[in-house]
Amino acid sequence: MNQDELKRQAAIKAVEFVPENEYIGIGTGSTVNHFIRALGESGKTVKGAVSTSRQSSELMAQYGIPEIHPNEVSSLPVYIDGADEINHLLQMIKGGGGAHLSEKIVANLAQKFICIADESKYVSRLGKFPLPVEVVPMARSMASRELVKLGGRPELRIGFKTLNGNEIVDVHGLDLSRPMEMETRLNGILGVVENGLFAHRPADVLLLAGKDGVKMLTAQA
Numbered sequence: 001m002n003q004d005e006l007k008r009q010a011a012i013k014a015v016e017f018v019p020e021n022e023y024i025g026i027g028t029g030s031t032v033n034h035f036i037r038a039l040g041e042s043g044k045t046v047k048g049a050v051s052t053s054r055q056s057s058e059l060m061a062q063y064g065i066p067e068i069h070p071n072e073v074s075s076l077p078v079y080i081d082g083a084d085e086i087n088h089l090l091q092m093i094k095g096g097g098g099a100h101l102s103e104k105i106v107a108n109l110a111q112k113f114i115c116i117a118d119e120s121k122y123v124s125r126l127g128k129f130p131l132p133v134e135v136v137p138m139a140r141s142m143a144s145r146e147l148v149k150l151g152g153r154p155e156l157r158i159g160f161k162t163l164n165g166n167e168i169v170d171v172h173g174l175d176l177s178r179p180m181e182m183e184t185r186l187n188g189i190l191g192v193v194e195n196g197l198f199a200h201r202p203a204d205v206l207l208l209a210g211k212d213g214v215k216m217l218t219a220q221a
């Protein structure tokens with residue numbers, strides 16, 4: 001089974017966690033695209049979904065899943081999303097698609113965050129994947145100098161703008177051994193809008209697809 005098929009298996013499993021006739025939250029990325037298709041084809045009815053990107057909104061529309069704005073809900077029973085890396089505490093690096101700001105907002109509206117991933121995403125230590133950091137364009141250089149002081153090597157994602165018109169710097173080499181501290185610290189840099197560490201809001205459940213099937217994991221102390 002290739003990686004894409006494993007992503008699809010995790011996504012199909014996630015449909016079982018979707019409550020009928022409720023609003024849900026939907027993330028962004030290739031694994032989530034499989035989830036939207038699987039939900040659309042499942043015959044399960046949701047009242048609607050809060051989306052986190054244009055890409056997800058467009059696919060939801062193709063499958064007749066109504067979209068609702070995050071400001072119209074105060075809570076969501078579930079949020080389904082992928083990850084670029086996830087550890088045993090279900091803390092994640094996200095933002096490979098540049099959508100981590102809206103993903104973090106919607107994840108924080110959710111009672112349960114279900115992460116869907118293939119087994120290559122499960123890591124013993126976060127940080128091989130460069131950490132996406134969304135920055136206000138006029139502060140990009142200033143913020144990048146601060147990221148260097150923290151031990152990172154920021155690299156501008158050339159030609160990319162976020163949903164909010166900002167830029168992304170992908171930061172290599174940061175020490176992420178204390179993810180909660182680093183998440184807070186990075187967001188304290190002037191010009192940083194949000195970083196892709198999900199340590200304060202980890203996933204609640206990980207559906208991890210491997211060659212032996214889809215495992216359901218929770219945080220391991």
Ligand SMILES: O=C[C@H](O)[C@H](O)[C@H](O)COP(=O)(O)O
Binds near residue numbers: 084
């Ligand atoms: O901005 C993108 C998101 O954080 C995605 O959840 C993440 O990049 C994983 O994407 P994929 O499912 O394509 O591997």
